[in-house]
Every structure is written in structure tokens, then in C-alpha cells.
Amino acid sequence: MADRTKRIRRSDLLVFATQRNEARRLPYFLEHYRRMGVGHFLIVDNDSTDGGDRFLAAQPDVSLWRSTASYRRARFGMDWMNALLTRYGHGHWCLTVDPDELFVFPFCDTRPLRALTDWLDASRIRSFSAMLLDMYPKGPLDACRYQPGQNPMEIACWFDAGNYAMTRNSALGNLWIRGGPRARSFFADVPEQAPALNKIPLVRWHRRFAYVSSTHMLLPRGLNAVYDEWGGEKASGILLHTKLLDGFAARAEEEVRRGEHYGAAREYRAYAREAARNPDFWCPHSERFLNWRQLEVLGLMSKGNWA
């Protein structure tokens, strides 16, 4: 719909995303990543009906493609992402995120993203982990209405600080991380079905790389070695996940109808069932979001030896 890829410079940091009917979230999404120094956005619009596609097409730093094909058959958008990454990502630091994921990394309030990628280059690190951290408001989701352009953290500023469980995936070497508010509210009886929170969104892309399942893991396997196994800590970040805002229930119902999501939209079925009750994820031990340093102290992310 809008191919501005000619404008990509060799040293540009790139964001790759798939979006569908996220018009409300897009303005802040773009602002968040522009502020950290992203040079260009490469976005696939999956048949939006809310005008988000037109909004994106009008942005000077966005290249937009439109697909009316099945999200499910495109392996939940990953085929589109891999194709774009292969074509445009080679040699760049690429951040592959959803419109409801806001990347946070060590020192992100005082250093731009390029400071991180320069450090990763110097350290010969090719991939960078950022766990998905579900953010939620206090009180029922529909109680507060999110406005376009607003920082979602003004509403969904609460999170679970310490209820995550992880196991090693011996096949691809990545960790599976599960837990957080969705696990305890929706999947307590079937924790193995709770959504995976491990993500490796930032990669110095090479055309022979490929994401395997969402951005949970990649090939070749070595890219999944984002964690230290000998007691130390590697540097890592967080993806603030702003899915849990007003409209969540309606969205879940729609996704169940479309059946385009992973595992026959099993996850969305659970959401739709529970979300109809307009749930409150907040508990007296929820933590209020301040900044990356707080997340670091809590052990959700790490500076590693970056100082």
C-alpha cells in the first residue's frame, strides 16, 4: 500500500509488525519506537476495517503491505514477517513486535536504542531477549477508556512481579516462560496452555535467519541462547504488553469467531469466556510500573554487564 523502503538507510534500526484493527494503539506505538530512534517501520496490515491502515500509509517512515489472506495460514503472521525480514532486514538490527508491545531495555530512559545495538555489536551478540510483561489496569478492564495517542501505561500500569515459571525447550534451546495475570486468571487449571511469554524481538538480522513460532524462538538455534546457564545474567529487556485494556472482551469474541489464532484460538476462547465477566486482574500484590530500573531490581530483566 505504501512502499517507502527506498528510504531505509544502511544503519537504520527497523521495526517489523503485523497489525489488524489496532488503530487506537498505533499513534503511541509509532511514537514509542520513534523516540528510541527507530528509522523505519515495515508493517503488514491484515485486513483492517478501522482505518488503521490508512493512518499507517500516511506516515512518512512507514512501509505498509496489505494482506487479506488468512492470518492462520500465514502461520499467525510469521510467514509475512519472515519474508519482510529476509528481504529488508538483512544486516539491520530488527525489532519484531506487535502494536500492543512496547519495548523497554536497560537505560532506555537515557540512551537511545542504537546505544544498545552498538553495545550488542561490540559484544558479538546477535539476538536480544525481552519477556512479555502483561500490564493491566486496577479494576475492571472496561472501566477506563484508552484514547488514541495516550500512553497505555497511564491506564494499564500494573503487573505481576514474580509469578513466572520457566522450562528449557530442548529442541530449539529457548526457554518457555509462562505465568503472569493471564495464567493465574484464565489458565490456573491448565497452566500448560497459558500463553508463552518468552520473546526474542531484537535481532541483528541475516537472511538465513527465521522466526519459528511468533517471536518466541528462531533458527538457527544459537539465536535462542539469550540466557546464561552458568549462573551469570545476560542483558535483557521487557515488552510491556498492553493487550489488557478496554475492548479486550469484544476483541476476544471477534477473534474466536474468526478462528485465526493459534491452537484454534484456544487462548481467545478462554479470554472470551472469562472476559465476558469483565475481569479485574488487580490483586493487593500487584506492582505499579515506574521504569526499567524497577523491572531490573525485580529481576524481570537484566543489565548484564552493560553499565
Add this chain to the structure above:
Amino acid sequence: MSVGIVLLAHTALRRVEQVARHWAQGGCPVVIHVDGTVPDPRYAALRRRLEGQPLIGFAPRHRCEWGGWGIVAASRDAAQMVLDGFEDVTHVYLTSGACLPLRPVGELRAFLARHPETDFIESARPSDVPWTVGGFEQDRFDLYFPFSWQRQRWLFDKAVTLQRRLGINRARPVGLHPHMGSQWWCLTRVTLRRILTDPKRPAHDRYFKRVWIPDESYFQTLARRHARRIESRSLTLSRFDSQGKPHVFHDDHLELLQESGSFVARKIWPHADRLYDTFLSPARRPARVASDPARIDRLFEKAGRRRTRGRPGLYMQSRYPHDGWENGATAGPYSVFHGFTDLFDGFEAWLAKTTGTRVHGHLFAPDRAQFSNGQRFVSGALSDHAGLRDANPKAFLTSLIWNTRGERQCFQHGPRDTPGVMTFMAPDPNAQISVITGAWAVSLCRSGISVEACVAKARRLQAREHKAVAHLRARTARAQIRIWSLADFMRNPVPNLLAVTREIATAPQQHLNEAPVLQDLEGLAAFLQALRNHGLHLPSVGPFPQDGGEASEDIHARAVGGQGA
């Protein structure tokens, strides 16, 4: 007098230009060496931009590869140019394109004027240098290094292995005692001149061309031969991380750099506008007194430890240690009580009051985690849901201990609980595990259930308890473990209990005002005998004192009666 600057650059040429102008404005001649790998147009552009600057010159270009001879050749030629071109130069300061002067140029000149005969160069014997990565302290002087470490790593490694096997030990030019240290020195004209005009220079150069990382040893070694007074330190603030690469300074290090008191720092991130603007500002005031020069070292040391040792007891996306590599499987000490609630009435409340710790019920009870005060969630929003807990009991426990750092956690455990976590706790030195085996019999006895029904229960509980205790008796067990049989414990119940609580009390324990209340054990001996009479062997209970034959009959009758009622 004046100090001449040699500036080795290979990237961020805009910054190079900016810093060179700064030195020149301060009256210091600058000779810039631009790496031979930099494309000619960019080099030409830099020269053009600095045209007409009388104090700025350009040295003949060499290809500089990390660890190779090129950097020495470049520094040497550039230094020569400074000496030849600027008669009033008394010191030559070697810097890089990523170096930033932190203090006004005048201060550096004044400082050097006070030390006219001193060479500032870090220079130590290889055997005393612990900071090299890869253990090449001595080998770098004794072997040949014909291959590039960065481009020909395989050949590099093979060549080293082969030479070690062959016992290669290079002959060293006479009178040369290898020393090494930071590449960034500041030498006097006299010393430099002697190094550069040494009649043995061809032999020195031949030798150092095949030394590994000669830029850290050429001048460092030769200064030892020629200097009048060596001050073995670098005037340039530069720190290396655990991988051996230099730490990079960013805008948020401004205060740290101001406090360091150093004349020059490296490496500065080329996009650190605030640092360049602040330190190169013509309005820059004289440096503050170095209030805390060690702060920078503490910061980087901490970062290094975080990378290599990590935070004990933390399991997260970028720290997931193999078994035995956790540097502490849990974040802090905690206590497990097995059998105590069976024996003492109101044990949890008493324990909380006596020790000032957080006391939970059975965290691994089959239906839910019994958090203190019946809470559904604890710190970190950890849920009491059994399904979540049992999906990964180890994660549940380590999360709890991590989330409550600074507050000791105590919890109850017993044979009725979900097993499995004992295998994790037994080897954990943070765990204090106190077990009264067979205490479950007390609850069973008091339950009023018929002896016949109790037999099967007792058999199952004893078997499960036996399994748990086996982990505690294993050779791998590192927890602080106490195991009593019920009979053992009952010989001296209060002192036994105190031995445990004394270790965990947060406040110095007063004498025990309020001893916990023992459950009524009347009829227990008879109950146990009745179990035995049903063919159950009860090693876990131990030799509990017998009341006599009648009691056994009594309880049998009571139990049967109870059933009938």
C-alpha cells in the same frame, strides 16, 4: 612547553575532528592517524575540513588490525611527526578517536609541567598482570603470531596450539624485559626520542612484529629501558569488561566522568552528544576536585559480577543456570517444618511470634498453597492455586523466596503434601529443614477414625515420609537438616524446638516466655500399639514408651466405640 597529541582514529571522524580542534585550541599540536581501512574519500573529507589548522597534521596511514603491529607503527610514526614538527613539545600523549578530554587542556599542561621528567605509562611484568583475557600473559612474548585473531581465528588458535606443543620459545633481543600495560601513554620527549633512535631498534621491531598485541607491550617494554622516571599508570581513564572489551561511556555517565578526576577518558560513544558538548565546551570550568574516583570502578565491577555471577536465587529470561551453577539455588534462607503442626497446638502463630518471620501453613497442600493469614496471593502476585504451583513446584518455591527477599519464610511440610519439591530443597544450603518423623500419627490418633481405617493411611503416610527423608539423608543434601523420630523428639521437646528457632529468630531470643502447647498425647502409645497389632511396622515413630497392654485394648475399644456412635 606544550603537550603533543597523537590521535589514532578509525571511525566517527566527525568526533575526531571535534576533539582535534579542541586540543589545538588549547595550544596542543595534534597529529592524526587515520586507519588505512577507512575509505579514501572519508579520509580526504576529514583532511579538507581541518585544512589550514597549523597545529593539526596527518601521519602516514597504516592498516591497524586489533592485536597486530599496525597500531604500533602508526603511533610511532605519528609520535615522530610530533617531535619533529613541534620543537616546544615536552610530552606526547597517545589517544584514540574515542578519547575525550575531561579536564581543560590548561590543567593537563600545568600538570605535565610539574612533572617534566616523568613518563606516564602503565608498565608491569606479564606475570603480574591478571587482566588479560585468554591467559596469554607470557605466551604473547614467547610465541609467534603470524595470523589475525579477528579474521583468521582458526589458524590463530592452531598456530598457538602447535607452537605450545613444539615448545617454541622465541629468543628475545638482549636487554629487553617484557612489560605490558594500557596502550594509552604519555611519554616525555626525551624518552620517546631514545626509543625511536635506539640503535637496536631494527631488532626490537623485528621481535615485536610477531608479538601478540604489541601496542600493549612495545612502548611499555622500551620505556623500561629508556625512561628516567616511570609513573606506572595511564592518564587515560579506560576500563575493560569481563570479555576484555572496553566499557563505553554514555551521556548518563556524565557525573561519573566529572568525578573521576582523569584528564582523558575512553571509549566515548560517538553519539553521546551531551558528553562531547559538556567536556568540549569552551566555557568549561576547571575540573571539580575528584570527589570519588573509585565510583567508576565500583560500577563496572558490579556490572562484571552481574554478568558472571548473577543474582543468587533468580531465575528469569536471561538467567537460567544449570543445576549446581546457581551460586545459590534460592535467594535467601528459609525454614521447613515437617511434623511440628501435628505435635504442637497453634504452632504457626507461636513460631511467627517467637521468630519474627513470615510463617505459612502447608505451602504444598494438595488443594492450595496455605499462605500466611489465608492470603490468596503473596508478594509478586504469586497465587495460591494448586494447579499453577504443581505445574512447576521449583519455580513456585524459588519465586516465593526471591519475591520476599529480606524476610525469612517458614512453612510447614508433611507426608500429605504434594511431594517433589524435597528433591530441590535437600541440596539447597539456604534451606533449614526440621523433621519429626511419625508425627502424623498424632493427628491420626486424634482424628477419631477407626484403627482399621487408620492402618492404610498410616502405611501410606509413612511410605511418603520415608521417601522425603531419604532425600535429606542423601549424600547430596546440603540443607541444614535435623531429623528426629517422634519418640526421640518427645524426650526433650522444648529444647529441641528451641535449637531450631534460635537459628532463625530475627531478634535475639529472650528466654521462652510462652512455650508452644503440646497436643494431648494421651492414648497415643496405645494407638500406635494398635497399629502395630494390625501388622504395621512403625520405624518412623521410634521407640515410643509403652503404657501397657490395657491401654492398647482401651483405644481399640474407643475407636470401635467411636465408629459405632
